[in-house]
């Protein structure tokens with residue numbers, strides 16, 4: 001069972017945080033281990049996931065997409081895009097905010113990049129009547145102004161972060177600083193399978209509902225396990241969520257798709273596992289985008305939810321031991337897939353999720369006839385429509 | 399003497415004079431390395447006992463706005479640990495009298511290789527390291543490399559640290575134990591926690607090494623109040639603010655300000 005007692009997945013993970021937070025991490029771990037087994041907590045979480053968020057989500061056979069990709073594959077889409085707030089993020093925030101309430105913490109903080117996790121946290125906090133503060137890079141608050149307004153409608157306070165690169169990694173720094181300062185009263189809801197132990201484990205567990213449902217659904221529909229499961233990887237929570245229940249099934253190939261942005265040799269990408277190197281950031285040992293001396297580099301992707309220079313430590317581990325494969329597709333490929341899925345299935349995917357679709361489109365020809373492939377459709381594309389329109393019109397002018 | 403012994407001895411020598419030792423913090427390369435060098439000499443002339451020299455990191459998550467800004471200024475010079483050690487080596491070649499410890503986040507050290515860093519730090523004359531994002535649980539590999547080279551391994555303890563843990567942190571520290579005065583990040587503060595003196599007394603009861611208190615100390619009154627309860631006091635943001643406003647002219651003012659703090663450190 002991973003992680004071990006110290007929160008390690010092989011050499012990755014751990015708790016690289018200031019001493020002030022260590023007791024809080026132990027308290028959180030203890031509370032999480034207790035409530036995770038508590039039937040009352042589990043019932044409560046399942047109830048909210050079902051009645052409020054809309055679980056289970058369908059495993060939808062994408063026939064026209066299969067057709068478009070050669071007609072020889074059985075492609076299924078796990079429809080996390082149909083969840084309340086439009087992405088898988090709500091699975092995690094409901095779990096953590098319910099846990100916060102049980103721990104008696106009245107104040108919730110979170111970081112957000114694109115705003116999806118911020119919205120999902122603000123939603124859960126509003127639902128349970130807790131105070132919520134969301135840290136967001138100042139640049140992101142401009143790029144994602146609509147999500148800022150959404151969070152404010154939900155009663156959250158959004159704090160623009162002006163330090164460093166003014167993006168997601170700096171928002172995480174600032175959330176950690178807030179947590180260090182208000183640790184007694186505050187619960188930090190991390191948005192992906194990143195950060196110090198127990199977060200990568202806890203967020204994985206909350207997101208694993210995706211994979212558990214998928215496994216059950218595919219066995220019912222096809223009578224066998226899929227040949228391949230594909231998911232996009234930013235911090236890695238939707239991927240870990242769908243991978244985890246299949247990790248022991250060696251016949252199932254697990255593929256994580258990172259953002260190659262403007263190209264892997266451009267310095268404008270987020271392909272942490274593909275071209276990064278091990279290091280320590282945000283409380284964990286993992287793969288990072290960094291320079292020769294260990295300063296963290298900025299990340300880029302057309303998908304705002306993927307641009308993070310780190311990645312969950314369990315993915316680093318799955319890569320090292322070869323259980324999962326990590327690849328990258330660039331902005332253009334993701335955009336083509338964004339259109340392909342919209343046109344063939346009437347589903348506008350999130351740009352993040354479009355990366356997973358894009359990789360499938362890229363390798364479809366090489367897959368054998370009759371192969372069953374599941375793509376995790378982590379979110380819907382409403383949030384991206386305006387940005388895509390702008391991107392395309394800028395390209396036309398060039 | 400090893401680096402750890404030099405650090406400890408510098409603090410204890412000052413304590414024997416009936417005073418708490420002063421440990422100023424500067425961020426190397428802020429605003430440039432020449433000024434850093436002048437600041438270190440100013441600190442020595444003002445009567446400081448040990449110097450904490452920051453190696454800048456892109457993501458200083460335990461630091462408040464003042465040191466974050468200093469870090470940003472310093473990073474423009476694209477600092478490397480090779481250059482940092484070279485700087486320390488030259489400083490000692492010039493006869494610099496105070497033990498210097500590095501304060502820095504873990505990733506640059508990890509990247510450099512901690513075995514190699516310990517070896518080369520020793521060669522340069524650096525006396526130890528404070529790594530704020532390396533808690534005891536993760537520090538074992540570093541502690542054993544540092545011990546091999548006699549470097550001070552200064553661990554931090556905080557108001558949230560339970561008593562049993564405090565003891566373990568103190569026992570794993572060499573040079574001194576760094577007690578963080580507030581539940582929070584670095585930055586000058588007008589008020590420190592009411593029970594700080596009490597907490598410090600508790601620390602000193604369980605600690606086999608000298609106890610330094612830091613975070614938020616910015617005024618002679620605070621130094622006067624705390625000196626009887628700690629072997630050493632760390633002053634960071636208050637000095638960095640002077641560097642921020644005065645730039646290359648900062649050393650003169652830093653010297654005056656530090657001298658004031660040093661004379662307030664009577665026990």
Ligand SMILES: Cc1ncc(COP(=O)(O)O)c(C=O)c1O
Pocket residue numbers: 087088114116117191192193232233234235236237238239304305306350352353378379380
């Ligand atoms: C729809 C969607 N998919 C994926 C991600 C990437 O996060 P993760 O890799 O943790 O699933 C995000 C992040 O905002 C997202 O909004």
